[in-house]
Amino acid sequence: MSLTQKGLILLILLLTCFSQRLFPQDKENEFRIVLRDLQIEFKGISSYDENQILSLIKSGSSAFLDLSEIDNDINRIKKFYFDAGFFDAVIDTSITVYYKAKEASVKFIINEKSQYKFNIISIKGLENLSSEIKGNVNDENKKLIKKGDRYNRNNISQEIFRIINVLNNNGYPDAIFEQPEIIKIVSADPALSKSIDVNITIKPNRRYYVNKISVQLKNNKHSISVSDFLKEVDIKENDLYNKDKIIEIENKINKISIVDYARIQAENIDSINNKIDLTLNVNLKDKYELKPEIFGYDINNAFYAGIGLSFSDRYFLGRGRNQTVGARILAHSIDINALELNFQLFQPNIFNNSNINGNWNLKGTFYSEDIFKIGVIKNNFQIVYDFPSYTYINNLLFDWKISNERFNTKSNILEYSNDTSIILTPDLFLNIFSSVFGLSVYHNSSNNFQFPTSGNIQTFVFEESGSIGTIIKKLFDISTLSYLKFTNIDKFYFNLSGTQSKSVLATKFLIGMIFEYGDNRLKINNVPVDVSIFPLEARYICGGSTSVRGWGARKLGTFVGKEIGGNFILEGSFEHRTRPFLESNSFFKDLGFVTFLDYGNLWKEPKYFKVSEIALAIGFGIRYYTIVGPVRFDFGFKLYDFSPGAGTDKWLFKNDLKTIFKDKLSFQFGIGNTF
Numbered sequence: 001m002s003l004t005q006k007g008l009i010l011l012i013l014l015l016t017c018f019s020q021r022l023f024p025q026d027k028e029n030e031f032r033i034v035l036r037d038l039q040i041e042f043k044g045i046s047s048y049d050e051n052q053i054l055s056l057i058k059s060g061s062s063a064f065l066d067l068s069e070i071d072n073d074i075n076r077i078k079k080f081y082f083d084a085g086f087f088d089a090v091i092d093t094s095i096t097v098y099y100k101a102k103e104a105s106v107k108f109i110i111n112e113k114s115q116y117k118f119n120i121i122s123i124k125g126l127e128n129l130s131s132e133i134k135g136n137v138n139d140e141n142k143k144l145i146k147k148g149d150r151y152n153r154n155n156i157s158q159e160i161f162r163i164i165n166v167l168n169n170n171g172y173p174d175a176i177f178e179q180p181e182i183i184k185i186v187s188a189d190p191a192l193s194k195s196i197d198v199n200i201t202i203k204p205n206r207r208y209y210v211n212k213i214s215v216q217l218k219n220n221k222h223s224i225s226v227s228d229f230l231k232e233v234d235i236k237e238n239d240l241y242n243k244d245k246i247i248e249i250e251n252k253i254n255k256i257s258i259v260d261y262a263r264i265q266a267e268n269i270d271s272i273n274n275k276i277d278l279t280l281n282v283n284l285k286d287k288y289e290l291k292p293e294i295f296g297y298d299i300n301n302a303f304y305a306g307i308g309l310s311f312s313d314r315y316f317l318g319r320g321r322n323q324t325v326g327a328r329i330l331a332h333s334i335d336i337n338a339l340e341l342n343f344q345l346f347q348p349n350i351f352n353n354s355n356i357n358g359n360w361n362l363k364g365t366f367y368s369e370d371i372f373k374i375g376v377i378k379n380n381f382q383i384v385y386d387f388p389s390y391t392y393i394n395n396l397l398f399d400w401k402i403s404n405e406r407f408n409t410k411s412n413i414l415e416y417s418n419d420t421s422i423i424l425t426p427d428l429f430l431n432i433f434s435s436v437f438g439l440s441v442y443h444n445s446s447n448n449f450q451f452p453t454s455g456n457i458q459t460f461v462f463e464e465s466g467s468i469g470t471i472i473k474k475l476f477d478i479s480t481l482s483y484l485k486f487t488n489i490d491k492f493y494f495n496l497s498g499t500q501s502k503s504v505l506a507t508k509f510l511i512g513m514i515f516e517y518g519d520n521r522l523k524i525n526n527v528p529v530d531v532s533i534f535p536l537e538a539r540y541i542c543g544g545s546t547s548v549r550g551w552g553a554r555k556l557g558t559f560v561g562k563e564i565g566g567n568f569i570l571e572g573s574f575e576h577r578t579r580p581f582l583e584s585n586s587f588f589k590d591l592g593f594v595t596f597l598d599y600g601n602l603w604k605e606p607k608y609f610k611v612s613e614i615a616l617a618i619g620f621g622i623r624y625y626t627i628v629g630p631v632r633f634d635f636g637f638k639l640y641d642f643s644p645g646a647g648t649d650k651w652l653f654k655n656d657l658k659t660i661f662k663d664k665l666s667f668q669f670g671i672g673n674t675f
Helices: 003-022 050-054 067-083 131-137 153-168 243-254 469-475 657-663
Strands: 034-042 090-098 103-111 117-124 181-184 195-203 209-218 259-270 275-284 288-299 302-313 322-331 337-347 356-368 372-386 395-409 413-416 420-423 429-444 455-465 483-495 503-516 521-524 527-532 568-578 591-603 615-626 629-640 665-671
Touching: 034 050, 067 090, 067 103, 067 153, 131 153, 153 195, 153 243, 209 259, 243 259, 243 275, 288 322, 302 337, 429 469, 591 629, 657 665
Parallel strands: 034 103, 117 195, 209 275
Antiparallel strands: 090 103, 181 195, 259 275, 288 302, 302 322, 322 337, 337 356, 356 372, 372 395, 395 429, 413 420, 429 455, 455 483, 483 503, 503 568, 521 527, 568 591, 591 615, 615 629, 629 665
């Protein structure tokens, strides 16, 4: 803003105040000029959009024109561009005053010019360190700033923290850095034009080794031994101090059910012998918990509500085991109800290996339905192996699910497909057994659970049923099922905003297939009946809030009976997520918006797959981010409906508005990210 502009505005303010003293008004606000609007104008190419610049501007938070705040806004915008490497950026303003209306409009004019690049990046202060540490610091694959990269102040900070972290993990807990020196190069050489040199100075200070490790337990009402926690601390005396190792141990101990929080602190620092004592401080919860429950959920597409009671022992027989037993009474109606009994045991450190955990869940459910009395016993064993953080695979999960479902008839007739019926006597007994082996491989490099902005998640799941079931089937009058199942899910996240957590492109791809083999038919009195017993929970379903959102839950598929699932699925999404008010301190801080394109479908068998039957959906949604994840509302439209209803077209925009809102729109609600 020029001196002439400032003088003109001040003159108008003085004249306004003088006229108001001659002709007094009732309200103090009538002495001031109202700020009508704020505008952003970019000259030349812009690397940022208008909303990103408006988020920096504080003018407008008041209804009136404030010249000092406009000056502050100019400085904030200059700093924003300077930190992003636009050292020559020019920020100007244009103010239009509407004297009679006592209003003004403010326009910020931005010419960002060229972004500077890194030339020479020099790191000083590491000369006396080991070649191993220097090699880790100078590893080109790990560096966050390199010659030729576009300058960004945040990237320099992240590179410094990376170097400090390398030192912290190699015995230098007191490593510090000096303010980096940024040198703007002035040269006629085109290769050096618009470039800068960076000098980073690190001070490693002393190198320390671990001397003694101790444990302090707080609220230890049940005399739990400190030795149980020492076994979790895989740092030994005379090991180099390692910050990441300490954080890893803290996270591992915090997962133990009885632990409220755990923290390792450095104490008794011996600077002469370069030794540090470590103390693990653990605050404990109550060992026992009795918890009443009120709940409601769907079982086989029917809603059940009920009450329950659970009892937990958070340190069952020591070594961090957590045991829970519980009972629930559920009801859909007076005649349709259920009773659940549950036993669960979590076992850490299987085979004395802190990376291997196990879980055993034994559950018995007894249903009373219209036709059957059903007893279900499910026994699930899980073993999880956690890999070191530097590996691509995060963990492997092996599980073995054994279930036995027994049906006793309450009625005389059960009708099923093809207008056929089976006469069921009250004493008829059906017995279905399954044994499913599963192996899941997980990779997760995403940076945030609530709002991931970078990284990816990959999951590969393999299941086999039939190897044990076939043996049981030969020995007993029992029905069983045989199949192979493979599922792959890939999720990727890309930060588009240049600032943390504001604008992200998220993508998902899912493919799954089931190959049935053997005789998966119902067996009654040792006679196979042409009714498949393949369970709904094992099949794929399509459509809904986490699938192709133009269709409701279980409403998308290429065959009759899609509601009970199919054996081949292919689906994916492209979703743009934005949180425009992230820097605000108001209620709107956690408000977000999405736009999306979903695709996919469900087929009865892999052999029936057709590209022409892949459905498309587009839409938008609203998010509010909470501790447990975002609460989301989505509006999905059927962009391409491979099987349109009568009087509608396959393509969305070839239909009139009435048809679109009646037949092509689906509303979705959910908690947690779509993917």
